[in-house]
Amino acid sequence: MAYQAKRHQPNNHRGYLPMENAIARKLDPPEINPIEIESVLLNRLASVGQKSYAEHMGISESTV
Numbered sequence: 921m922a923y924q925a926k927r928h929q930p931n932n933h934r935g936y937l938p939m940e941n942a943i944a945r946k947l948d949p950p951e952i953n954p955i956e957i958e959s960v961l962l963n964r965l966a967s968v969g970q971k972s973y974a975e976h977m978g979i980s981e982s983t984v
Contacts, residue, residue: 965973974980 968976
């Protein structure tokens with residue numbers, strides 16, 4: 921027979937490497953900017969309402 925199956929190579933037609941051959945990257949955590957956090961919170965409060973957002977976060981409405 922002219923054809924023999926390659927049994928020890930990954931069965932992957934896209935050419936991706938198996939996970940054990942992948943290169944690990946060290947990712948730094950994002951820098952937290954208080955002004956951006958405040959902006960996101962205010963935008964969410966404006967879009968969904970203060971009470972429902974506070975309930976979803978599990979905090980008092982007066983805290984928000």
